[in-house]
Amino acid sequence: NMQVIAIANQKGGVGKTTTAINLGTALAAAGERCLIIDIDPQGNASTSLGVERATREVTTYDILMNDGAVANAIIETDIPNLHIVPSVTELAAVEAEIFGENDRHTRMQRAMETLKRHIADGSAHSYRYIFMDCPPSLSLLTVNAMVAADSVLIPLQCEFLALEGLTQIMQTYNTVKSNMNPALAIQGVLLTMYDGRNNLSKQVVDDVREHFGDAVYETVIPRNVKLSEAPSHGKPALIYDPKCAGSQAYLQLAGEMLRRSKFV
Amino acid sequence: NMQVIAIANQKGGVGKTTTAINLGTALAAAGERCLIIDIDPQGNASTSLGVERATREVTTYDILMNDGAVANAIIETDIPNLHIVPSVTELAAVEAEIFGENDRHTRMQRAMETLKRHIADGSAHSYRYIFMDCPPSLSLLTVNAMVAADSVLIPLQCEFLALEGLTQIMQTYNTVKSNMNPALAIQGVLLTMYDGRNNLSKQVVDDVREHFGDAVYETVIPRNVKLSEAPSHGKPALIYDPKCAGSQAYLQLAGEMLRRSKFV
Numbered sequence: 318n319m320q321v322i323a324i325a326n327q328k329g330g331v332g333k334t335t336t337a338i339n340l341g342t343a344l345a346a347a348g349e350r351c352l353i354i355d356i357d358p359q360g361n362a363s364t365s366l367g368v369e370r371a372t373r374e375v376t377t378y379d380i381l382m383n384d385g386a387v388a389n390a391i392i393e394t395d396i397p398n399l400h401i402v403p404s405v406t407e408l409a410a411v412e413a414e415i416f417g418e419n420d421r422h423t424r425m426q427r428a429m430e431t432l433k434r435h436i437a438d439g440s441a442h443s444y445r446y447i448f449m450d451c452p453p454s455l456s457l458l459t460v461n462a463m464v465a466a467d468s469v470l471i472p473l474q475c476e477f478l479a480l481e482g483l484t485q486i487m488q489t490y491n492t493v494k495s496n497m498n499p500a501l502a503i504q505g506v507l508l509t510m511y512d513g514r515n516n517l518s519k520q521v522v523d524d525v526r527e528h529f530g531d532a533v534y535e536t537v538i539p540r541n542v543k544l545s546e547a548p549s550h551g552k553p554a555l556i557y558d559p560k561c562a563g564s565q566a567y568l569q570l571a572g573e574m575l576r577r578s579k580f581v
Numbered sequence: 582n583m584q585v586i587a588i589a590n591q592k593g594g595v596g597k598t599t600t601a602i603n604l605g606t607a608l609a610a611a612g613e614r615c616l617i618i619d620i621d622p623q624g625n626a627s628t629s630l631g632v633e634r635a636t637r638e639v640t641t642y643d644i645l646m647n648d649g650a651v652a653n654a655i656i657e658t659d660i661p662n663l664h665i666v667p668s669v670t671e672l673a674a675v676e677a678e679i680f681g682e683n684d685r686h687t688r689m690q691r692a693m694e695t696l697k698r699h700i701a702d703g704s705a706h707s708y709r710y711i712f713m714d715c716p717p718s719l720s721l722l723t724v725n726a727m728v729a730a731d732s733v734l735i736p737l738q739c740e741f742l743a744l745e746g747l748t749q750i751m752q753t754y755n756t757v758k759s760n761m762n763p764a765l766a767i768q769g770v771l772l773t774m775y776d777g778r779n780n781l782s783k784q785v786v787d788d789v790r791e792h793f794g795d796a797v798y799e800t801v802i803p804r805n806v807k808l809s810e811a812p813s814h815g816k817p818a819l820i821y822d823p824k825c826a827g828s829q830a831y832l833q834l835a836g837e838m839l840r841r842s843k844f845v
């Protein structure tokens with residue numbers, strides 16, 4: 318019953334990493350075993366969970382480049398039930414290195430299949446959710462995540478320019494679904510950095526709910542400075558400041574996700 | 582005396598597009614002829630200046646793919662002295678299409694040389710500043726901009742995760758400078774979305790000034806909702822709301838840029 322979810326949006330700074338970390342932590346706190354795979358060369362998810370750069374030995378780079386097993390790259394975090402596969406900046410070179418290969422789109426998919434075999438034979442842990450934190454682009458790394466995933470979670474900042482980008486991510490989703498991964502579904506569209514004092518935020522929320530209906534989570538993540546402070550302490554906001562509005566919103570989102578199945 | 586400036590940072594959502602639009606407009610208001618080249622497939626700079634997607638015929642795609650002349654892609658905006666070369670989502674395909682070509686890094690550089698020839702023979706306008714709005718990645722599009730540029734302007738959001746990315750953009754800068762464009766310099770590091778009420782912002786500013794000294798502009802762009810509202814009206818903030826804190830900051834930045842030469 319493992320769900321693999323790609324957290325993707327080519328628009329930068331919309332809350333992909335913040336969602337991977339805090340939703341993962343909230344679900345882990347609810348007792349679900351979660352794994353975050355950092356597939357962004359920036360490595361922000363790894364940093365946000367306190368994984369020092371110097372200690373990142375087996376990473377997503379090895380999985381995509383050297384057919385490394387996910388099970389060998391998994392490390393525990395300070396949070397029970399939450400593990401991570403870290404990334405390094407060298408991951409940015411993967412795009413050029415595997416560009417000419419026939420399997421350039423399916424390397425992460427193959428790695429997920431191997432992980433499922435390792436789970437079945439008892440040599441690896443099982444997980445309820447696997448989240449892939451994607452870079453702000455629609456290139457090979459993000460496509461690899463979408464081909465390997467069961468569904469895509471699209472964080473959307475409540476800003477005009479982010480709204481414009483929704484068409485592009487939906488185009489990539491449809492291309493991957495029709496050509497490479499027919500089972501791919503939309504897990505949901507998550508509205509982030511909502512600021513109730515500003516009309517623009519409200520307009521974006523209305524627009525998105527009108528266009529995407531039930532695919533949009535009821536939970537809206539407010540703009541909350543604690544969410545941006547937490548990574549500097551190497552902790553999720555849920556550990557850094559569990560009572561803040563940001564943490565509460567991600568706990569609510571976890572509850573909503575557990576209640577609803579994949580949106581098809 | 583034309584200066585070509587790449588506005589780049591692989592961290593997403595740090596204010597690259599907002600800086601290209603509003604700094605360009607402020608310099609144009611000061612009487613300097615400016616051109617913005619949108620080299621981001623998202624096309625946010627084009628949208629922010631009111632260029633409807635349906636009207637984008639000759640674009641950055643043609644320059645990079647079909648050796649098209651910049652002079653043929655230039656269109657006027659509603660702002661005197663400010664022109665733009667728009668982009669379209671197809672630009673994302675360029676990376677794959679030119680990947681194997683020997684000149685994959687130097688296509689924009691060649692296009693700039695052709696533009697300079699066209700300016701010299703009177704068939705194209707001259708410009709004081711050309712700004713290239715880069716996508717949130719360090720791939721071929723951003724490298725093309727950095728190889729073609731005289732200098733790089735690095736917008737840096739006053740947030741912890743953005744600070745982490747500074748090392749990566751500096752590595753790419755050094756690689757391009759030592760291998761492809763020895764004349765490349767740092768135009769400056771611009772601190773953006775500063776929120777005086779929050780300690781994190783102050784810490785980031787102190788850290789960056791300590792590390793980068795004079796390369797950091799004195800002007801700091803405050804977080805200001807008018808800057809994010811303006812693109813939905815297809816106008817720069819300087820036209821949408823000239824008195825707001827965001828517009829004033831970009832006017833101050835333009836003044837600072839005119840006073841200081843390229844930081845070497």
Ligand SMILES: Nc1ncnc2c1ncn2[C@@H]1O[C@H](COP(=O)(O)OP(=O)(O)OP(=O)(O)O)[C@@H](O)[C@H]1O
Pocket residue numbers: 328329330331332333334335336357361451452453509510511538539540541542544545546548563591592593594717740741742743
């Ligand atoms: N709800 C929120 N309120 C306030 N700040 C937030 C919120 N969500 C994220 N942030 C901050 O905004 C910045 C961008 O968020 P984040 O890095 O998670 O986005 P991203 O989509 O992963 O970015 P990238 O495109 O670079 O991968 C970060 O500094 C983060 O700490």
Ligand SMILES: Nc1ncnc2c1ncn2[C@@H]1O[C@H](COP(=O)(O)OP(=O)(O)OP(=O)(O)O)[C@@H](O)[C@H]1O
Pocket residue numbers: 327328329330453476477478479592593594595596597598599600621625715716717773774775802803804805806808809810812827
């Ligand atoms: N100083 C500011 N205050 C408030 N909002 C801002 C400010 N600067 C930019 N914004 C808004 O923040 C969002 C991100 O800014 P922008 O799109 O310019 O960043 P970017 O670096 O170009 O993003 P990308 O990495 O996706 O290209 C936009 O919605 C923009 O309107």
Ligand SMILES: [Mg+2]
Pocket residue numbers: 333334335357361450451452
């Ligand atoms: Mg991220």
Ligand SMILES: [Mg+2]
Pocket residue numbers: 597598599621625714715716
């Ligand atoms: Mg941009």
